[in-house]
Amino acid sequence: MSLIVVGTMAFDALETPFGKVDKIIGGSATYVAWSASNFCNNIKQVSIVGGDFPQKEMDALAKRGVAFEGVEVVKDGKSFFWSGRYHMDMNTRDTLVTDLNVLAQFNPQLPDAYQDCEFLMLGNLVPAVQKSVINQLKKRPKLIVMDTMNFWMESALDELKEVIGMVDVLLVNDSEARQLSGEFSIVKAAAKIQAMGPKFLIIKKGEHGALLFHNNQVFYAPALPLEDVFDPTGAGDTFAGGFIGHLAKTKDISYSNMKTAIIVGSAMASFCVEKFGPSRLQEITMEDITDRINEFVELVNFDINLV
């Protein structure tokens, strides 16, 4: 039940209506690893950082079963840095700064110990890097999950479509699904995207939940209504981590188990937004997670008794 996680490990500076932080730990692979390591203790990280990235952050994840052999450390380089400001609705944000730094030279070489992994999570990255990782695996994983974003649809569409054709599960948000398919209707968009290759498509809708499409089936997972969304940074990656973490733990990639995995991912994301950065993920226990998942069960539970 080993899981490869490919993505960024980085610094973020954030402004939300609730506060501001100058430089905290971030990056898609960071959030995925914190989330997935609740369910799976054999995670193999693939990323690149500068000499400025704190060793103690990697040590904290290593204690949870995350391997860093595949993380390149460029001693005299600086880690990827992103800065953004969220609007009141927390669904829209402005990017203030994007400093690629060492990410500009990211060309991961998979260590031998990473071969034979059963699950592969491709965090949001340039499609060429995602493709390179898939191609370096001698044996195709049992399941490949891919996250991406609108930026690549605008700047590298052909390469993006090629990678989409190689994966089992694609994660996008609703506006990205519309952009990728050219269809306004989410149902039509889902059909077109499935025709590009992925047998499973997850469309994330933030506070409105997420949809899972598979053939002609659809599953609607709600988001837990929260009193405050403090900082949405990393919520999508945390969702992905909970999703693939549950699948890697159970080794069951059926549609039915993917529905459960989406609830697990939604529960993890609902923790992530409660504090700045990954800090909330670093303090929760399995008991907290189980309680939160039970709240989801209560949230959607109804009896059909039409008399």
Added chain:
Amino acid sequence: MSLIVVGTMAFDALETPFGKVDKIIGGSATYVAWSASNFCNNIKQVSIVGGDFPQKEMDALAKRGVAFEGVEVVKDGKSFFWSGRYHMDMNTRDTLVTDLNVLAQFNPQLPDAYQDCEFLMLGNLVPAVQKSVINQLKKRPKLIVMDTMNFWMESALDELKEVIGMVDVLLVNDSEARQLSGEFSIVKAAAKIQAMGPKFLIIKKGEHGALLFHNNQVFYAPALPLEDVFDPTGAGDTFAGGFIGHLAKTKDISYSNMKTAIIVGSAMASFCVEKFGPSRLQEITMEDITDRINEFVELVNFDINLV
């Protein structure tokens, strides 16, 4: 299990990205009655129309158990007319024309035969009229459900709040809930609105479903993802009709049965949007409705098996 429905019976002219109609039957009470009459055959309509309103439209509803004694016909007057244009996302629309016509003189007098009704549905109307109907009932109904809209929050807030304090269930959409409460967080907005009086609050989110709040409990009903939303006019009223129709049929106003009623309302609304005006509601059978409700069961059904 009699149900009073108060609202408009009107003409609409509509433009959507899929087409245009010049003058079709509309009005909140029309949609509520078409929807609720699938579940309850003792409906007492309260409205006002001009001499131009087709008798055959009332005859069609009368066959389904809808009484029109409380509908004032102003022979030399014209019925309320609304014209609007929907944008591509179908969630936003421009009002092109609002001709109040006979609605400007609407001052309903409840017939004696309408007393002792157990359920009261107050469709979106000037709050003074909604209040007048409540006050005319000698015995308070078992359940009063009220719909309203942002227009009254801007033009008659004090009177609106007074009526809100008199009802059991309030229906608003998410932006209206924020406007009414002054809170951006939906959870905080729901708490503030419940403190105004209604023990139950339903927040409608269009294609993102609906939330039911009751004390500290919350239920999330999804909307069925649809291939095409042809015309959203009346979807909220149709939802309300299915909701109160199911409650009137079952005579059970528990939180648990309200969750079921929301699923019934959501299923009815999903039919409404498939064609212009109420035409789709006029052709569906109970079998269609049951099939659609079962689709909702499939949509949200998942197993929690965390192994």
